[in-house]
Amino acid sequence: MPHTPLLTLTWTDHVTGHRGHLVVDRLVRGVSSGGLRMRAGCTLDEVAGLARGMSMKEALHYRPGARYIPLGGAKGGIDCDPRSPEANGVLVRYLQAMRPYVESFWTTGEDLGLTQDVVDKAMTEAGLVSSIQAVYPLLDDETAARQRLADAFALRVDGIGLDELVGGCGVAESALAALDRAGIPYTGTRVAVQGLGTMGGATARFLDRAGLKVVAVADIRGTVTNPDGLDVEALLAARDAYGAVDRAALRPADRQLPGDAWLSVDADLLVPAAVSYAIDAHNQTRITARWIVEAANMPVLPEAERLLAERGTTVLPDVVVNSGTNAWWWWTLFGDIDADADEAFAYTRRALRDLVDETLERAAADGVTPRSAAHALAxxxxxxxxxxYGHHR
Known part of the structure; x- marks a missing residue:
């Protein structure tokens, strides 16, 4: 029987005609969790798939005895270029229309095309208290919990907000766990990253610092490669607000290639960290990497994943490897961890490594892909x- 979400709706902006969507896949204790994305071409089907993925991400982090009890899954999406002069007005009007849901049962935050600062500002303009106010009634001590999360968001590590780093820490640790299981040393292992925004940038930083060699990064302007390794810190420092790198920061040996060249770069790990549906049945033929680590949501289409598996390429699925940011919010808010960067990174690393190990062990035991194994666990x-806690569809 096909899965049916609890709530599906589409909104049309009366000023610009842009459309937005909200899908609540399910509720747990009356609340759901899932970010809000903004990109030109965002569709209802895309948002529905992401909402279903959020239900699984939440469930995978269920640990009896922990303070954080996973929520249901949801997702919001707006069909608008976030760089457009119209974007902020569209975002505010979308949130005004969604106010009853945000106040009652949809907790949200940044996703593709939107940073948390932008979301928070638009929430205020729309007259909302917070992007996660629906969860407040579930807290034992709301005042302390909100202060703990605010303190965590105020933390900076090497000049970068902790909230911008913790998701990439989880993606990187997932990749490292896979390498460890395969007995592959970190040093010399080559990585190509598509997208150098919040998630891709942080993932590149953690993998680089672990000793891996980042040989390619792709942004909206194209792909930058260097088989001897890129200067990741210099590239990160040269990004704009949307993750595009100023080419003036490149070194003489760095090469500029077309935007899709990251697919065929000689690398062991590919990290798609930008748009959904980036790898399809056609372009997967160019990939020679042994692992694809899904930092983005739904970057590998099902037929492409089947063909890649036949050729020996393993996809580490999004529902596992990019779940760290969402989980960190709730670990902090509910009090499983404090507002401390070292504790956040350690907890994230341990949780994601455990999930990857569980997923790969289940995949091996059942003779299925890691995605199928993760879905079964979820x-x-x-x-x-x-x-x-009751069944809410």
Whole structure:
């Protein structure tokens, strides 16, 4: 029987005609969690798939005895270029229209095309208290919890907000866990990253610092490569607000190639960290990497994943590897961790490594892909959550 979300709606902006969507896949204890993205071409089907993925990401982090009890999954999406002069007005009007849902049962935050600062500012303009106010009634001590999260968001590591780093820490640790299981040393392992925004940039930084060699990065302006390794810190420092790198920061040996060249770069790990549906049945033929680590949501289409598996390329699925940011919010808010960067990184690394190990062990035992294994684990935990807290579709 096809899965049916609890709520699906589409909104049309009366000023510009841009459309936005909200899909609530399910509620747990009356609340759902899932970010808000803005990109030209965003569709209802895309948002529905992302919402379903959020239900699984939440469930995969279910640990009996922890303060954080996973929420349901949801997602918002707006079909508008975030660089457009119209974008902020569209965003504010979308949030005004979604106010009853944000106040009641949809907690949200940054996603593709939107930073948390932009979301927070638009929330205020729309007359909302917070992007996560729907979860406040579930907190034991709302005042302390909100202060703890605010303190965590105020933390900076090497000049970068902790909230911008923790997701990439989880993606990087997922990749490192896969390398460890395969007995592959970090030093000399080559990485190509598509997208150098919040998630891709942080992932590149953590992998670079672990000793891997980042040999290619792609942004909206094209792909930059260097087989001897790029200067990741210099590239990150030269990014604009949308993750595009100022080419003046490149070194003489760095080469500029077309935007899709990251697919065929000689690398061991590919990290798609930008748009959904980046790897399809056609362009997957160019990939020679052993692993694809899904820092973005839904970057590998199903037929492409099947063909890649036949050729020996393993996809580490988004529902596992990019779940760290969402989980960190809730670990902090509910009090499983304090507003401390070292504790946040350690907790994230341990949680993601455990999930990757569980997923790969299940995949090997069942003879299935890691995605199928992760989905099976998620379904088992969703069933347990439903038994304990009620079933809300």
């Amino acid at each position: 379904e088992e935990r969703l069933a347990e959550i439903a038994r304990r």
